Amino acid sequence: MSIKKTATYAIAGLLGIVISILAIGVFSPSGFHVSRSAVVAAPAEAVFVPIANLRDWNDWSSWNTQKDPSLKYSYGGETGQVGSFMEWKSEKNGVGRVTLVEVVPNSRIKYRMEMDGGKFHADGELTLNPVPEGTQVVWSDKGDMGNNPLFKFLGLFMDAILGADFQEGLDNLKQRVEAKNEKKG
Numbered sequence: 001m002s003i004k005k006t007a008t009y010a011i012a013g014l015l016g017i018v019i020s021i022l023a024i025g026v027f028s029p030s031g032f033h034v035s036r037s038a039v040v041a042a043p044a045e046a047v048f049v050p051i052a053n054l055r056d057w058n059d060w061s062s063w064n065t066q067k068d069p070s071l072k073y074s075y076g077g078e079t080g081q082v083g084s085f086m087e088w089k090s091e092k093n094g095v096g097r098v099t100l101v102e103v104v105p106n107s108r109i110k111y112r113m114e115m116d117g118g119k120f121h122a123d124g125e126l127t128l129n130p131v132p133e134g135t136q137v138v139w140s141d142k143g144d145m146g147n148n149p150l151f152k153f154l155g156l157f158m159d160a161i162l163g164a165d166f167q168e169g170l171d172n173l174k175q176r177v178e179a180k181n182e183k184k185g
Contacts, residue, residue, distance in 0.1 A: 032158040035140040038170035042181040044106040044128045044135045050173060051126045051137075052109050053079050054086035054098060060176050062168040068092045098124075113141075137173065139166045 040047050050056040055075055058064045065071045070091040077084030077100075085099040094115055101123075102110035108127040114120070122143030129136040141162060145154065 031142065031144050033140065033142045034159050034162040034166060035138060036163055036166040036170055037136055037138040038167075038174050039131055039133050039136050040174045040177050041134040042177045044130060046181050047128055047135045047137060047173070047177050048106045049080075050177065052100075052103060052105075054084060054100070055079065057086065057098075060169055060172040062165040062172070063088075063093060137170055139170055141166070 050060055055073075058071075058073060063071070068090050071093065072089050074087045075085065076087075080100075080103060082100055082103055085097055087095075087097045089095050095117070096113060096115040098111050098113045100109055101112050102108070106128065108125060110123065110125045113122045113124060120143070122141050124139070124141040127138045127140075129138065143158075
């Protein structure tokens with residue numbers, strides 16, 4: 001086979017892949033939803049404190065300064081109250097902000113996350129449910145990828161992308177809260 005013919009097939013193949021991705025994106029939903037949970041062997045009061053205090057998120061979430069030394073946080077508002085916020089700048093994770101929009105003590109927090117100057121946003125929630133073993137923590141996030149077919153295509157993978165980070169954060173939260181609860185008990 002000639003080089004010209006091989007190049008033609010390669011270009012046609014790449015073009016086919018790009019067209020397929022765009023077609024899938026056009027017909028994909030723009031919204032996404034991610035949810036993970038873990039059971040923490042501690043009362044809701046013990047679990048609520050590190051999720052409502054955004055300054056504690058660096059200690060348990062998967063987005064932390066141990067994984068990304070360039071990550072810089074700043075905080076504002078009254079800790080654990082509606083309107084309190086955490087902003088970050090990072091070479092790896094860009095620029096963003098999480099703002100608490102609802103706080104129900106020992107039950108749940110809701111937040112709004114914005115990245116890239118508000119170009120991307122998602123609404124998240126950490127909910128605490130009593131279970132016989134302690135407290136079930138459910139971390140969920142939902143957002144809209146807009147009408148861009150490439151972003152909508154990416155949205156198909158948000159569960160896999162964010163889900164692993166949510167689960168890692170919940171596992172860290174579980175370990176931290178249970179260790180602290182054992183010391184008290």
